[in-house]
Amino acid sequence: SQTIHQWPATLVQPVGSPLSLECTVEGTSNPNLYWYRQAAGRGLQLLFYSVGIGQISSEVPQNLSASRPQDRQFILSSKKLLLSDSGFYLCAWSGGAGSYNEQFFGPGTRLTVL
Amino acid sequence: GDSVTQMEGPVTLSEEAFLTINCTYTATGYPSLFWYVQYPGEGLQLLLKATKADDKGSNKGFEATYRKETTSFHLEKGSVQVSDSAVYFCALTSGGATNKLIFGTGTLLAVQP
Secondary structure (H helix, E strand, O other), X not given: OOEEEEEOOEEEEOOOOOEEEXXXXXXXXXXXXXXXXXXXXXXXXXXXXEEEOOEEEEOOOOOOEEEEEEOOEEEEEEOOOOHHHOEEEEEEEEXXXXXXXXXXXXXXXXXXXX | OOEEEEOOOOEEEEOOOOEEEOEEEEOOOOOEEEEEEEOXXXXXXXXXXXXXXOOEEEXXXXXXXXXXXXXXXXXXXXXXXXXXXXXXXXXXXXXXXXOOOEEOOXXXXXXXX
C-alpha cells in the first residue's frame, strides 16, 4: 500500500532563516506531487505541483520554492522566511496524467515563524 | 474556471442529529467529486468520492450523491457522533495532466454530547 511521509512534524524558525520541508511517498511510482499551505482557520492554498522529476509548477508568487530531486521526493524550501510563511504545510500525491484520481495527503508540518 | 462553493460554518449539532453540508460546483466537462475530512492537527483524509453523475459515494455512515442537474454534491449523515467533529472539504478534479484539486473553503462541524 502507498504511504506518504512529511517531516518535520513541527518547526519553529526565526524570521530570515532558511527552510527545508521534505515529503516522500512509498508504494507508487511516477506520482503527481503537491504542496499546499493552510493558514489558521482557512482553506487550502495550492503552492506547487509536479508531474515528474525536475518538473515544478508554481501556483502563486511567493517566498518559497520547490524541488523534486527524485521520483517520490518533494522538497519545499525558502532562503529567508517571513512571518507570513507561518502555517500548516501539507504534501499530497495522486495518480499521474490522464487520471481523475483523488489526492492522498501527508500528516502535515506545522511551521511557526517568529 | 472550475470552482467549489460550500456552506459557511461552523455547524453545531447535538449527538445523533442529522447532518447536511451543502456543496455546489462549477466545472466544464465531467469532474470527479470528493469529500475530505480534517481532524484537528492532522492532514486531510479522503472520506468519499463519486466519479460520474448519479454516483453515490459512502463511507462511515456519510453519503453524497453526484447531481449533475443541480451541480451539487451535498454531504449527509443520519446520526452524527462527537467523533465526527472536524472540518469537511468538498473538492473536484477535472483530471488532465496535473489532476489538480479545486477545494471549497471547508466547513467546521462541532458535535456536542
